[in-house]
Amino acid sequence: EAQVTQNPRYLITVTGKKLTVTCSQNMNHEYMSWYRQDPGLGLRQIYYSMNVEVTDKGDVPEGYKVSRKEKRNFPLILESPSPNQTSLYFCASTSEGQPQHFGDGTRLSIL
Amino acid sequence: AQTVTQSQPEMSVQEAETVTLSCTYDTSENNYYLFWYKQPPSRQMILVIRQEAYKQQNATENRFSVNFQKAAKSFSLKISDSQLGDTAMYFCAFMKLINTGTASKLTFGTGTRLQVTL
Numbered sequence: 001e002a003q004v005t006q007n008p009r010y011l012i013t014v015t016g017k018k019l020t021v022t023c024s025q026n027m028n029h030e031y032m033s034w035y036r037q038d039p040g041l042g043l044r045q046i047y048y049s050m051n052v053e054v055t056d057k058g059d060v061p062e063g064y065k066v067s068r069k070e071k072r073n074f075p076l077i078l079e080s081p082s083p084n085q086t087s088l089y090f091c092a093s094t095s096e097g098q099p100q101h102f103g104d105g106t107r108l109s110i111l
Numbered sequence: 112a113q114t115v116t117q118s119q120p121e122m123s124v125q126e127a128e129t130v131t132l133s134c135t136y137d138t139s140e141n142n143y144y145l146f147w148y149k150q151p152p153s154r155q156m157i158l159v160i161r162q163e164a165y166k167q168q169n170a171t172e173n174r175f176s177v178n179f180q181k182a183a184k185s186f187s188l189k190i191s192d193s194q195l196g197d198t199a200m201y202f203c204a205f206m207k208l209i210n211t212g213t214a215s216k217l218t219f220g221t222g223t224r225l226q227v228t229l
Binding site for chain 1: 115144146153154155156158161202204206215216217218219220221222
């Protein structure tokens with residue numbers, strides 16, 4: 001089954017404690033991205049990757065890092081999380097202009 | 112930069128009735144895709160329908176259809192015979208084509224919360 005898998009689904013943590021949200025896809029897609037969803041703002045792109053070792057900033061990259069060492073994985077790293085990063089996060093993948101496949105979302109709460 | 116506007120934060124429709132959700136966008140691109148995504152309470156992002164900008168024919172998927180007006184930069188979603196399971200947040204999204212076949216980011220509107228009532 002084609003899917004994008006995010007972990008964890010839920011996380012409550014404290015300010016400053018580094019965390020990583022993993023994302024893995026099994027469709028051999030070149031393009032992967034991270035979005036955050038906030039009430040009244042829709043989804044906004046954080047970072048994206050066109051292929052292995054190729055990443056770039058999206059619209060709201062501050063406070064986040066990513067890496068793309070393998071084609072299937074695209075982790076999102078919060079080195080020093082802050083409360084304004086409390087949000088719902090989605091990983092997505094796609095290829096050649098196809099609709100993006102989304103993971104099921106990760107709800108992050110940073111206290 | 113592209114922008115997507117959904118001017119209806121909330122809408123309500125009775126079961127079996129028809130409802131139209133509006134979406135407008137602003138772009139200088141000529142080649143792009145438009146999408147409607149549904150987000151039910153489970154939070155999943157589910158693709159409802161997509162439209163290629165070069166196609167004049169409006170896309171249709173069962174009870175869902177769009178009215179794509181390229182010159183007006185309008186992309187509305189019509190849901191016919193509404194069902195309780197259609198209750199969800201609906202997002203309009205734009206994706207430009209960087210090069211032939213190359214994927215790029217989705218730019219989303221702020222969403223319309225649709226409630227289907229008995």
